[in-house]
Amino acid sequence: MGPLLAQPLPAAALAAALAGGASLRLDAGWALPAFWFMAGITVPLLASDLRHRRLPNRLTLPAYPVLLVLLVPVAVGHHDSDSLTRALLAAMCLVASYGVLHALNRAGFGAGDVKLAGVTGLILGWLSWDAVLTGTAITLGMGFVGGLVTLVRRGRRAPFAFGPAILVGAWAAMLA
Numbered sequence: 001m002g003p004l005l006a007q008p009l010p011a012a013a014l015a016a017a018l019a020g021g022a023s024l025r026l027d028a029g030w031a032l033p034a035f036w037f038m039a040g041i042t043v044p045l046l047a048s049d050l051r052h053r054r055l056p057n058r059l060t061l062p063a064y065p066v067l068l069v070l071l072v073p074v075a076v077g078h079h080d081s082d083s084l085t086r087a088l089l090a091a092m093c094l095v096a097s098y099g100v101l102h103a104l105n106r107a108g109f110g111a112g113d114v115k116l117a118g119v120t121g122l123i124l125g126w127l128s129w130d131a132v133l134t135g136t137a138i139t140l141g142m143g144f145v146g147g148l149v150t151l152v153r154r155g156r157r158a159p160f161a162f163g164p165a166i167l168v169g170a171w172a173a174m175l176a
Contacts, residue, residue, distance in 0.1 A: 011043045018042055018171060025175045030077070031126060034070040035174065037063075038123050042167050045116065049163035055112025063119045064091075071126060083126050090125025090132045091118040108147070113162045120170040131173045139169030 018039035026035060041059050049055050075084035098117040102109040124131040142165035150160045 011047065015039050015043045021171075021175050026127070030074045031071055031083075034067050034074075034123060034126065037066055037070060038119075038170075042171070046164050046167055049112070049161040053110075053159050053161050055110070055116050055163045057112075057115070060112060060115040060119060064122070067119065067122045071122070086129065087122045087125035090129070091121035094118055094121035094132070094136070107157070108160065109162060113166060116163055116166050120166055124170055124173055127174065134176065135169045135173030137169075138172045139165050142168060 016039075019036045022035035022039060023032060026032070041063060045055055045059055048059070071084060071087060075081055095114055095118040098109060098114040102111060102114050120135060121132060124135045143160075143162050146162075146165060147160055
């Protein structure tokens with residue numbers, strides 16, 4: 001899957017499919033560009049974590065201000081402070097939760113996973129608390145299964161890319 005995502009055509013097709021899915025499935029209105037942005041960074045994040053076990057800061061850190069620039073005007077223009085507040089709280093909750101997991105198990109949860117969790121918290125929080133909980137449950141379930149498979153196949157110290165579980169969990173919650 002990693003090498004396939006490194007190819008321009010499949011990567012672009014996946015990003016387009018995610019953006020199209022968001023357009024069709026979500027009633028995001030003026031917030032839709034934020035979801036398109038998320039689709040655009042999903043593929044390079046997946047490819048990087050699968051190939052190098054890294055979620056680069058150059059993709060995760062700018063996502064915070066970009067998403068805020070895309071979401072704050074929508075919240076202000078539509079007098080929807082609830083969605084923005086929920087998005088910010090969800091991002092903080094996920095960063096704190098994954099930060100604890102990172103502190104307890106640095107080999108299992110990298111700092112990139114913590115940063116990505118906050119990004120997905122922003123986007124899922126914009127939708128609802130149900131989306132945050134669903135995305136987190138799917139993520140942790142996939143991470144558990146993936147971790148078990150890695151443990152059985154490669155041993156206790158084998159590296160495991162958790163970023164794909166975070167992204168798949170987030171997208172499953174967004175498109176469900």
